Amino acid sequence: xxxxxxxxxxxxxxxxxxxxxxxxxxxxxxxxxxxxxxxxxxxxxxxxxxxxxxxxxxxxxxxxxxxxxxxxxxxxxxxxxxxxxxxxxxxxxxxxxxxxxxxxxxxxxxxxxxxxxxxxxxxxxxxxxxxxxxxxxxxxxxxxxxxxxxxxxxxxxxxxxxxxxxxxxxxxxxxxxxxxxxxxxxxxxxxxxxxxxxxxxxxxxxxxxxxxxxxxxxxxxxxxxxxxxxxxxxxxxxxxxxxxxxxxxxxxxxxxxxxxxxxxxxxxxxxxxxxxxxxxxxxxxxxxxxxxxxxxxxxxxxxxxxxxxxxxxxxxxxxxxxxxxxxxxxxxxxxxxxxxxxx
Numbered sequence: 001x002x003x004x005x006x007x008x009x010x011x012x013x014x015x016x017x018x019x020x021x022x023x024x025x026x027x028x029x030x031x032x033x034x035x036x037x038x039x040x041x042x043x044x045x046x047x048x049x050x051x052x053x054x055x056x057x058x059x060x061x062x063x064x065x066x067x068x069x070x071x072x073x074x075x076x077x078x079x080x081x082x083x084x085x086x087x088x089x090x091x092x093x094x095x096x097x098x099x100x101x102x103x104x105x106x107x108x109x110x111x112x113x114x115x116x117x118x119x120x121x122x123x124x125x126x127x128x129x130x131x132x133x134x135x136x137x138x139x140x141x142x143x144x145x146x147x148x149x150x151x152x153x154x155x156x157x158x159x160x161x162x163x164x165x166x167x168x169x170x171x172x173x174x175x176x177x178x179x180x181x182x183x184x185x186x187x188x189x190x191x192x193x194x195x196x197x198x199x200x201x202x203x204x205x206x207x208x209x210x211x212x213x214x215x216x217x218x219x220x221x222x223x224x225x226x227x228x229x230x231x232x233x234x235x236x237x238x239x240x241x242x243x244x245x246x247x248x249x250x251x252x253x254x255x256x257x258x259x260x261x262x263x264x265x266x267x268x269x270x271x272x273x274x275x276x277x278x279x280x281x282x283x284x285x286x287x288x289x290x291x292x293x294x295x296x297x298x299x300x301x302x303x304x305x306x307x308x309x310x311x312x313x314x315x316x317x318x319x320x321x322x323x324x325x326x327x328x329x330x331x332x333x334x335x336x337x338x339x340x341x342x343x
Contacts, residue, residue, distance in 0.1 A: 004085045004086070006036060006084030007035045007036065009021075009037050009038070010066075010074035011039055012041060013044045014093065018046065018049050018050075018092050019049075020123065022049075024098075028098060032101060033059070035062070036062045036078040037050050037064065038074040038077050040066050040070070040073075041066070062081055064077055071175075072176060072180060073177050075159065075175050085165065086163050086166060089160070091159070093209060095209075096207045097206045103202060104163050113200050114195075115163060115168070115197060117161060119140045119206050120158065120161055121207070122211060126213070131308060132211075133218065137211055144202050151250070153241065155193065157186070172191045175187075182221075182224035182227060183227075187236070222323045223327065223330035226328060231337075231338050234338045239251050239258075241260070242262065243261050258341045264324045265320050266324035297317055
């Protein structure tokens, strides 16, 4: 028997992104049994756009308003209103491919599978910041996998592309509303594992994401992601998790909980600058590193078939360093707030 599917989509000021999302949702084959939109207090014309889509949609559309801000709250509100056997989550800045639901829910034919995560790609980018997002944000592996635990390096999936059995979602209490956004999706995955569930990752279920188009929202998101790492570490991990250039070390028996990301571009750049301050001729290493990053951007953009000017590739390098610094700042701030060393 085919399970009934409820698609839950929170939205906050989505006027820029919902037109492409609406077109993708209308093309889904098979279509969900219902789509639940949760307006989380939009101040633009999102509400009017949602009403217009609901009036023209070929499937049942439920429109809800949730004045309490936060993705966790909005998704819980939508899930409670959903009537399907499976609750499928995506976002208002996402464009699922037409066969998305069929691919996403196929692994649920195995009764031992509690949830399924799909692959995130990018809509065609415009501008330097959006191009950077398409190259570095929400990058997912190409191979399918079966997960039974969350660690700082694996087993967590964004709710932009996630299906969960409704009974299981209710059993774990949905999303933790104590955190409004950033980390709530990985926390849900960790609690699903703790309840004995298996999460399958399938690259065949593809959702295209519309990335940030300006620098400030991108940096705010990066800071939030970094902050969430310390929160997740406090709740779900112990031991040492250390990432060095080309080497990763995990020691779960380590007496102190530590998550150290020592291979991020901002930290490499700072280390080279520090060496240069000690002995000025070594400043050339920082210049060499910048050129190496520029060449890496050249290779990445060519591999993706993107046309970016030489100056634009320097802009991509700047985005990379700025985002890494914002995430590092978030990790440090989160370490102070949540009492876990996440550096």
